[in-house]
Amino acid sequence: MPATLHHVVIDSHDLPAQARFWAAVLDWRILSEREREVVIGPDVNAPVGICFMPAPETKTVKNRLHLDLTTGPTEQEAEIERILGLGARRVEIGQTGDESWTVLADPEGNEFCVVRPKNTLIG
Structure with missing residues (x-):
C-alpha cells in the first residue's frame, strides 16, 4: 500500500492559539x-488533519510550503475579510496584482493563499 498524507505539520510558538x-x-x-x-481536523476519522508542533526558532523567510484555500463561487472576497478578522494579515511576496489569489499570513507569519473558487484539484 502506498503512503498516504496523514497530517500537515505547522511549526508554532503558541500551539493552542495557532x-x-x-x-x-x-x-x-x-x-x-x-x-x-x-491536532485539528474536520473529524477524528478524517483522512488528513493539521498538527501543530513546537519550534524554538522564529520564522524569517517565505514558506517553502503553503496552504491554498478556496471558497464557493462568489465568496472569495468575503472569506478573505472573515479570515483577516480572525487574525490573518495581508502579505506581499512579489505579487503583480493580477493574480487570482490573495496571499495572507497567519498570526505567526506563515503564508497561505485564498485562491479563486475551484471544483477540482486542477481547475
Missing part, C-alpha cells in the same frame, strides 16, 4: 491537545 486560528478558518475542531502537539 490551532484555534486554523480551526476557525477551516471550520474544523481541535481533536487533540497536548503540551507538544495540537
Whole structure:
C-alpha cells in the first residue's frame, strides 16, 4: 500500500492559539491537545488533519510550503475579510496584482493563499 498524507505539520510558538486560528478558518475542531502537539481536523476519522508542533526558532523567510484555500463561487472576497478578522494579515511576496489569489499570513507569519473558487484539484 502506498503512503498516504496523514497530517500537515505547522511549526508554532503558541500551539493552542495557532490551532484555534486554523480551526476557525477551516471550520474544523481541535481533536487533540497536548503540551507538544495540537491536532485539528474536520473529524477524528478524517483522512488528513493539521498538527501543530513546537519550534524554538522564529520564522524569517517565505514558506517553502503553503496552504491554498478556496471558497464557493462568489465568496472569495468575503472569506478573505472573515479570515483577516480572525487574525490573518495581508502579505506581499512579489505579487503583480493580477493574480487570482490573495496571499495572507497567519498570526505567526506563515503564508497561505485564498485562491479563486475551484471544483477540482486542477481547475
